[in-house]
Amino acid sequence: MAEKILVVEDESKIARFLELELKHEGYEVELAFDGRDGLEKALKDDIALVILDLMLPMLSGIEVLRRIRKTSDVPVILLTAKDDVSDKVVGLDSGANDYVTKPFAIEELLARIRVALKRNGSGRRKAEEEVLTAGELVLNKTSHKVTYGDEEIPLSKKEYDLLEYMMENSGIVLTREKLIEKVWGYEYYGDTNVTDVYIRYLRAKIDQKYNRSYIRTVRGVGYIFEEKD
Numbered sequence: 289m290a291e292k293i294l295v296v297e298d299e300s301k302i303a304r305f306l307e308l309e310l311k312h313e314g315y316e317v318e319l320a321f322d323g324r325d326g327l328e329k330a331l332k333d334d335i336a337l338v339i340l341d342l343m344l345p346m347l348s349g350i351e352v353l354r355r356i357r358k359t360s361d362v363p364v365i366l367l368t369a370k371d372d373v374s375d376k377v378v379g380l381d382s383g384a385n386d387y388v389t390k391p392f393a394i395e396e397l398l399a400r401i402r403v404a405l406k407r408n409g410s411g412r413r414k415a416e417e418e419v420l421t422a423g424e425l426v427l428n429k430t431s432h433k434v435t436y437g438d439e440e441i442p443l444s445k446k447e448y449d450l451l452e453y454m455m456e457n458s459g460i461v462l463t464r465e466k467l468i469e470k471v472w473g474y475e476y477y478g479d480t481n482v483t484d485v486y487i488r489y490l491r492a493k494i495d496q497k498y499n500r501s502y503i504r505t506v507r508g509v510g511y512i513f514e515e516k517d
């Protein structure tokens with residue numbers, strides 16, 4: 289059965305364009321033209337993914353997202369205005385899976401949709417697994433050991449915690465604030481630059497040592513862990 293995608297976008301030209309392109313890709317499409325209608329439709333069981341514009345009448349995209357996340361983990365991809373970094377940060381912190389900046393190339397959006405749908409399907413299984421893998425990199429959640437091929441990578445506790453959180457959220461852009469909250473905890477009051485320092489440690493021990501690029505910097509926003517083919 290075709291997966292149904294909800295497009296919440298008040299600019300009807302963009303909404304119709306997306307509807308056409310998505311249908312062409314084999315998805316079913318539902319449209320909503322304001323935040324209130326979008327929220328109502330997003331909570332329906334048959335919606336596999338939501339494309340959510342941030343600038344909406346009735347309810348803002350961020351507000352819609354926050355209310356969706358109270359009850360649902362349906363994947364949400366935001367459409368954000370060009371260069372508005374704060375929108376992206378707030379959106380990702382509010383539980384968006386990804387974002388695309390307007391004006392966007394449809395191929396980019398389609399690729400992100402495929403990733404988000406795939407991740408949602410496999411994400412539920414992952415919770416029961418005790419091992420996270422990315423190519424040759426293997427993180428064992430039971431023994432807290434990390435290996436690359438046959439070699440064990442010695443990590444401090446914080447390095448391990450950071451890597452585990454990033455691998456669990458592989459493919460998702462993580463803001464510094466999110467990393468602080470999840471890895472260092474709410475009680476941490478220091479500078480968010482500490483994340484940059486620990487990312488550097490991980491890169492030295494993994495990316496540089498094994499000539500890989502698992503950890504990518506998203507300028508002005510944060511970091512993303514990716515497994516590239």
Ligand code: CA
Nearest residue numbers: 298341343344
């Ligand atoms: Ca809009």
